[in-house]
Amino acid sequence: MEFPVAYFEGNLIFTPDRKCWAAYEANGFQYDFKSMSTKKSYFQQLLGFFWHLEKPTRLLMLPEVSKFVDRFERLKARVTGPFVPYAVSHADMTRQLLEEGLGEEGTKYKLFVMINIDDEVTLLSQVKGLKQGINNFLKDIRDPLNKAERMLGISGLEITESDMRQYMATEKRIHDRLSESLALTKIKERTTEWIIRRNFWKGIGMPPQRYLWQEEEEEERYAPVEGALAVSTGRAAKDVGVNVRGKKVIRPRLAEFMSLTEGKVDLQRNRRAVKISQQVGGEEVSGYSSYLTVSELPDQFYIPGHEYLYKLNDLDFPVAVSIYLDPKTNDEVRQKVNLKKMDIDDQSQHTASAGSDLPLSLLQARDEALMLEKDLDDNKFPMFDTSFVFEVVSSNEEDLLLRTDALKDFYKSMHMHLVNPAGEQWQLFNEFMPAGTRLCSPDYVHRISPHALAASMIAATKRLGDDSAFFIGTTGILNNPVFFDPSEAPRKNKSGSGAFIGSLGGGKSFTANFICYLLTIYGAKTLIFDPKGDRGDWKDYLIELGDELDIVTLDDREDDYGKLDPWGFLDASAAARTAINIFAFIGRVNPRDKAYTAMAKAVMYVKTLQQKDRSMLACIEAIKRNPDPAAQDFADMLETIATLPYAKLMFYDGMPRSMSLERRMTVLQIANLDLPDIGTASEDMDASQILSIAFMFSITSFATRFCEDNKEEFTVVVMDEFWALSGTKEGRRLVTRLIRTGRYFYAAVFIISQNAEDLLDERIKNNIGFKFAFRSSDPDEIRKTLKFFDLEPTEENISMIKNIQNGKPLFQDLDGHCGIVDIEPFFPHIKEAFDTTPGRKKVAEAS
Numbered sequence: 081m082e083f084p085v086a087y088f089e090g091n092l093i094f095t096p097d098r099k100c101w102a103a104y105e106a107n108g109f110q111y112d113f114k115s116m117s118t119k120k121s122y123f124q125q126l127l128g129f130f131w132h133l134e135k136p137t138r139l140l141m142l143p144e145v146s147k148f149v150d151r152f153e154r155l156k157a158r159v160t161g162p163f164v165p166y167a168v169s170h171a172d173m174t175r176q177l178l179e180e181g182l183g184e185e186g187t188k189y190k191l192f193v194m195i196n197i198d199d200e201v202t203l204l205s206q207v208k209g210l211k212q213g214i215n216n217f218l219k220d221i222r223d224p225l226n227k228a229e230r231m232l233g234i235s236g237l238e239i240t241e242s243d244m245r246q247y248m249a250t251e252k253r254i255h256d257r258l259s260e261s262l263a264l265t266k267i268k269e270r271t272t273e274w275i276i277r278r279n280f281w282k283g284i285g286m287p288p289q290r291y292l293w294q295e296e297e298e299e300e301r302y303a304p305v306e307g308a309l310a311v312s313t314g315r316a317a318k319d320v321g322v323n324v325r326g327k328k329v330i331r332p333r334l335a336e337f338m339s340l341t342e343g344k345v346d347l348q349r350n351r352r353a354v355k356i357s358q359q360v361g362g363e364e365v366s367g368y369s370s371y372l373t374v375s376e377l378p379d380q381f382y383i384p385g386h387e388y389l390y391k392l393n394d395l396d397f398p399v400a401v402s403i404y405l406d407p408k409t410n411d412e413v414r415q416k417v418n419l420k421k422m423d424i425d426d427q428s429q430h431t432a433s434a435g436s437d438l439p440l441s442l443l444q445a446r447d448e449a450l451m452l453e454k455d456l457d458d459n460k461f462p463m464f465d466t467s468f469v470f471e472v473v474s475s476n477e478e479d480l481l482l483r484t485d486a487l488k489d490f491y492k493s494m495h496m497h498l499v500n501p502a503g504e505q506w507q508l509f510n511e512f513m514p515a516g517t518r519l520c521s522p523d524y525v526h527r528i529s530p531h532a533l534a535a536s537m538i539a540a541t542k543r544l545g546d547d548s549a550f551f552i553g554t555t556g557i558l559n560n561p562v563f564f565d566p567s568e569a570p571r572k573n574k575s576g577s578g579a580f581i582g583s584l585g586g587g588k589s590f591t592a593n594f595i596c597y598l599l600t601i602y603g604a605k606t607l608i609f610d611p612k613g614d615r616g617d618w619k620d621y622l623i624e625l626g627d628e629l630d631i632v633t634l635d636d637r638e639d640d641y642g643k644l645d646p647w648g649f650l651d652a653s654a655a656a657r658t659a660i661n662i663f664a665f666i667g668r669v670n671p672r673d674k675a676y677t678a679m680a681k682a683v684m685y686v687k688t689l690q691q692k693d694r695s696m697l698a699c700i701e702a703i704k705r706n707p708d709p710a711a712q713d714f715a716d717m718l719e720t721i722a723t724l725p726y727a728k729l730m731f732y733d734g735m736p737r738s739m740s741l742e743r744r745m746t747v748l749q750i751a752n753l754d755l756p757d758i759g760t761a762s763e764d765m766d767a768s769q770i771l772s773i774a775f776m777f778s779i780t781s782f783a784t785r786f787c788e789d790n791k792e793e794f795t796v797v798v799m800d801e802f803w804a805l806s807g808t809k810e811g812r813r814l815v816t817r818l819i820r821t822g823r824y825f826y827a828a829v830f831i832i833s834q835n836a837e838d839l840l841d842e843r844i845k846n847n848i849g850f851k852f853a854f855r856s857s858d859p860d861e862i863r864k865t866l867k868f869f870d871l872e873p874t875e876e877n878i879s880m881i882k883n884i885q886n887g888k889p890l891f892q893d894l895d896g897h898c899g900i901v902d903i904e905p906f907f908p909h910i911k912e913a914f915d916t917t918p919g920r921k922k923v924a925e926a927s
């Protein structure tokens with residue numbers, strides 16, 4: 081059997097016999113947590129996709145298996161800051177714990193679509209010397225050394241520039257048509273290489289990073305400029321572009337393509353499996369793979385509930401699937417059905433004339449034929465001659481057998497019968513190549529409708545988190561690990577800011593602390609505003625942070641006076657804005673009021689003063705100088721507030737001061753902060769509560785400056801109990817600014833709130849990259865939470881939020897994927913540090 085890939089470029093792949101295949105990756109969609117009607121619309125979408133397939137197509141659903149160790153090595157390589165030694169050991173220990181608990185690798189499914197496009201293209205050039213180039217593929221693989229030399233420079237395939245243009249035009253047409261129903265991305269050469277090479281590393285590991293094509297960032301290669309080779313960018317191609325009889329042609333060097341088929345293949349040992357060996361670190365390592373086909377399919381498929389390919393996500397070992405589809409048009413199928421019906425009628429007549437009763441099977445067959453005919457007439461849908469090949473891999477034969485049996489059982493429950501054909505394993509192995517016709521024997525080809533294909537939900541994905549090494553917990557019945565690093569967000573042009581919402585005691589602070597802690601030890605600089613003073617004892621637990629952890633508690637004492645006066649730490653314009661917000665909130669005035677105008681004027685006046693003379697008190701003085709009675713009343717009221725205990729933190733007549741944030745992590749507290757109960761309207765707050773919220777305004781502005789001041793490094797701001805502030809319109813303005821500043825200045829802002837509503841404001845919501853929702857029992861709050869997550873308020877979703885357990889929030893990642901995560905910091909001292917249960921810590925310390 082020949083190796084089915086002779087050349088590839090861009091997303092076009094050529095077989096030795098000049099067949100061209102266009103390759104795509106489906107973007108996929110999240111399926112869990114969707115309503116029935118959304119699930120149905122996904123079904124329709126997939127149906128549309130299959131309906132529009134007019135060419136032979138191969139779908140490859142491939143598990144991308146990644147070793148945890150690779151993630152952690154990447155992380156270790158990039159960590160900076162004073163905690164490097166600790167971070168490195170934290171990484172190693174986390175990986176070790178992870179591997180002990182969950183194994184060494186994680187799986188992510190990807191769906192590739194390969195479409196045979198060649199028969200739409202008029203071939204302009206001649207096929208040359210095909211046979212001499214590629215001999216017996218299998219033989220060559222067994223003899224890798226020899227092969228490389230023998231093949232070098234021999235070209236079996238020539239593609240002219242004009243052919244290439246036609247292929248590209250055809251590809252574009254097909255892509256445009258299919259994209260209407262399913263989002264497809266053209267794959268790059270690297271991905272094609274991976275699809276090929278993964279075959280030779282099954283059950284062994286990941287193919288080593290060695291690519292024919294260097295990664296080329298976004299540079300579309302259509303319509304080559306005059307005189308340039310059509311195919312000149314990839315390294316392999318560049319070497320062999322030549323001019324033949326005035327035409328520019330590409331001659332792939334087979335040696336380079338053959339080297340993709342690395343490894344020693346052994347088919348003899350076990351007739352139901354393929355054994356492949358590779359040299360890894362000087363040693364020969366073997367892996368086994370086994371191939372199963374479908375001998376029987378159910379008559380009907382149902383969704384939701386029987387998404388027969390999506391469900392592979394629930395298995396605890398990876399399974400790859402190759403589906404080969406040969407579309408038959410409605411007319412073609414109808415003709416066949418007609419013939420079949422005539423045949424049945426013939427037999428029936430024959431039986432009848434012999435005087436015997438019609439056998440049941442014949443009656444049934446006739447019914448089925450009639451029904452299909454009617455369906456075909458009504459809907460005009462095409463049918464597909466379809467073969468399914470399932471691939472199971474393992475590093476040892478016993479385990480392979482267990483997995484093969486488990487897969488058979490898994491499908492038996494869905495009335496699909498899988499068989500493991502002996503002697504056909506090598507053909508089936510090659511069904512996982514990105515090009516080439518069907519190799520599976522006709523015995524396993526089924527003629528099925530697009531409905532049956534769509535019911536597989538093959539494009540639905542179950543993903544959560546990212547490719548980083550920040551392990552935050554596990555998800556799903558299989559305890560799949562979830563990794564998430566918000567500092568990767570800017571790289572993806574997304575916001576690294578997040579929201580943590582839910583009622584008291586669900587684990588909001590705990591989760592935010594944990595992610596913040598990870599970011600800090602791996603290099604970020606952090607400011608945590610801690611209004612409830614939950615974090616005062618962190619120095620006793622997080623000793624690894626040493627002096628780099630600073631707990632600042634502002635108190636009613638000379639040293640701290642003036643530190644919350646925005647004029648002390650902001651530039652004049654920003655301070656003026658914040659001052660106006662604060663005064664407007666305290667006096668409950670808005671721009672229509674006379675008092676507001678007087679206040680704004682006074683603030684603007686103070687803004688013109690020298691820096692040493694600008695202060696919140698100076699603003700009050702300036703308002704007082706306005707004879708308007710409204711201004712006088714307003715100033716009186718502000719003065720009352722300014723004389724409260726603690727008020728000097730903000731209203732102070734000494735020199736302007738600022739807090740300095742030198743350390744890597746600063747926890748900022750205010751002694752005796754008096755936050756109102758959630759839901760308290762501002763009219764009902766007493767003076768001390770109003771002052772407390774005014775402090776939060778100031779701190780929010782301070783946090784905004786903190787983000788701006790540290791443009792060079794990743795900064796994290798955690799704002800706990802933020803509902804008190806975001807519940808006011810002046811507060812929301814500051815939050816919006818903080819979150820936007822964060823996004824702009826490479827920072828993450830974590831908003832912790834008991835109230836989802838405040839965050840629904842589009843300007844806030846759109847700048848929040850990820851979300852965690854914790855338990856809530858209030859139906860109204862649940863509805864808002866779901867809205868915040870863009871999830872539908874279905875019965876299931878409502879009860880899901882209601883039943884969220886402590887420390888197991890619903891997480892939505894940067895890509896909008898959702899899932900319940902069991903947050904797990906692994907290390908006991910971290911858990912203890914983050915414990916806020918009253919009394920518990922004391923007990924732990926005493927014992």
Ligand SMILES: Nc1ncnc2c1ncn2[C@@H]1O[C@H](COP(=O)(O)OP(=O)(O)O)[C@@H](O)[C@H]1O
Nearest residue numbers: 584585586587588589590886887903915916917
């Ligand atoms: N992932 C977790 N693992 C272990 N304990 C947790 C976890 N999440 C929360 N907790 C426990 O729940 C308690 C309340 O969590 P906390 O974050 O303070 O709630 P919230 O901030 O939502 O009011 C904590 O004291 C802690 O003991």
Ligand SMILES: [Mg+2]
Nearest residue numbers: 588589590800
């Ligand atoms: Mg809390």
